[in-house]
Amino acid sequence: MSIQQLQASKQGGTFSQVTAPIPKPDSHEVAIRPKAVSLNPIDWKNLHFGAMVSAWPAVLGIEGAGVVESVGSSVTSFKPGDEVMSWISRNQFNGAFQDVYTSQETWIARKPSSLSFEEATSLPIGFLTGGAAVAVGLKVALPGLSKPDSTAPQLKSILVLGASSAVGAAAVQLLRIALPSATIITTSSAAHHAHLKSLGATTCLERSAQEDASALKAASPGGTGVDAVLDAVGACGDSPAVFDALRSDGPKLYSLVLTRLGIEFPPGLQAMMVGGYDLVSKYPDAMEYLTKLLEDGKYQLPVKVEVVGKGLSAIEGNLDKVMKVSGTKLVISL
Numbered sequence: 001m002s003i004q005q006l007q008a009s010k011q012g013g014t015f016s017q018v019t020a021p022i023p024k025p026d027s028h029e030v031a032i033r034p035k036a037v038s039l040n041p042i043d044w045k046n047l048h049f050g051a052m053v054s055a056w057p058a059v060l061g062i063e064g065a066g067v068v069e070s071v072g073s074s075v076t077s078f079k080p081g082d083e084v085m086s087w088i089s090r091n092q093f094n095g096a097f098q099d100v101y102t103s104q105e106t107w108i109a110r111k112p113s114s115l116s117f118e119e120a121t122s123l124p125i126g127f128l129t130g131g132a133a134v135a136v137g138l139k140v141a142l143p144g145l146s147k148p149d150s151t152a153p154q155l156k157s158i159l160v161l162g163a164s165s166a167v168g169a170a171a172v173q174l175l176r177i178a179l180p181s182a183t184i185i186t187t188s189s190a191a192h193h194a195h196l197k198s199l200g201a202t203t204c205l206e207r208s209a210q211e212d213a214s215a216l217k218a219a220s221p222g223g224t225g226v227d228a229v230l231d232a233v234g235a236c237g238d239s240p241a242v243f244d245a246l247r248s249d250g251p252k253l254y255s256l257v258l259t260r261l262g263i264e265f266p267p268g269l270q271a272m273m274v275g276g277y278d279l280v281s282k283y284p285d286a287m288e289y290l291t292k293l294l295e296d297g298k299y300q301l302p303v304k305v306e307v308v309g310k311g312l313s314a315i316e317g318n319l320d321k322v323m324k325v326s327g328t329k330l331v332i333s334l
């Protein structure tokens with residue numbers, strides 16, 4: 001049996017559809033036939049900078065939702081026919097942009113029946129990465145997933161930078177679940193303030209506040225600064241004023257989602273760089289937790305879902321749009 005896969009020819013190159021053998025999952029993997037795939041910033045960075053590409057030609061795409069095709073010999077959580085959503089263990093010829101891809105069992109969640117495949121594909125990466133920034137970067141316990149860390153500071157105020165991103169909006173929701181009475185301050189363009197308040201933000205600031213430490217501090221309890229910053233978009237790389245939003249006598253936690261290399265932190269900060277992998281490697285039940293939060297009505301789609309095309313052939317023409325979105329996940333139906 002064969003499938004069609006969309007191969008990027010080289011760094012900055014064009015795409016072509018190629019016939020390939022149907023992938024077989026390893027013992028801990030599941031093969032999934034995607035019904036919808038997401039376009040993510042990393043896909044664009046992989047194409048143009050080869051950010052995480054070991055060899056060309058390459059199949060890109062790291063997030064999808066679809067139907068289980070087959071399972072490896074050690075897989076117990078899924079069976080053929082199950083509807084799922086997943087992150088993907090990408091390698092040269094394994095990515096979301098093909099008829100069937102494989103992923104590790106722990107990187108896959110059951111799709112709630114209330115969600116379409118297009119909605120479901122928008123969820124895994126934002127959840128895992130936002131969750132890592134909360135539970136690993138800030139050591140905040142997520143009720144039902146992670147146990148409180150007795151050595152971690154009790155956070156009363158957190159500033160979330162880039163809160164309208166898929167990662168940032170996931171983090172706002174998870175912080176509100178974990179810390180019901182904390183002050184959560186966000187930055188984003190004004191169009192997203194009402195949505196971010198509905199997800200749990202206390203005070204929403206314009207993105208321009210990232211250049212002005214006094215505006216950031218003024219929004220904090222007592223005006224003295226926040227206990228912690230969760231930087232979903234690497235904002236500190238361009239706006240070092242954000243470091244001064246931290247309370248001088250506080251725990252000075254800075255949880256930075258890994259977006260690029262070369263960011264330097266001022267001395268005295270407890271800074272940690274995180275990626276989505278950090279949540280699932282520390283908490284293998286993380287994806288099951290996502291399904292439970294959704295089914296319990298405690299977690300909603302972090303950002304709007306916009307279906308921009310249908311079929312593998314629609315991916316190439318839409319990939320450039322991914323670096324210009326605002327509070328939106330771009331999705332291709334298959």
Ligand SMILES: NC(=O)c1ccc[n+]([C@@H]2O[C@H](COP(=O)([O-])OP(=O)(O)OC[C@H]3O[C@@H](n4cnc5c(N)ncnc54)[C@H](OP(=O)(O)O)[C@@H]3O)[C@@H](O)[C@H]2O)c1
Pocket residue numbers: 040041042125126129161162163164165166167168187188189190192207210232233234235238257258259274275276277322325326327328
């Ligand atoms: N290491 C990992 O495992 C991992 C995983 C996932 C994502 N990432 C990275 O994390 C970043 C976010 O990913 P995503 O998928 O959540 O992105 P996204 O949803 O595509 O991000 C778009 C949003 O980011 C906001 N934004 C962009 N630059 C900003 C800045 N300097 N300050 C404040 N807001 C800014 C925009 O806000 P406004 O339009 O409201 O201004 C826009 O709403 C990307 O760089 C991505 O590559 C890393």
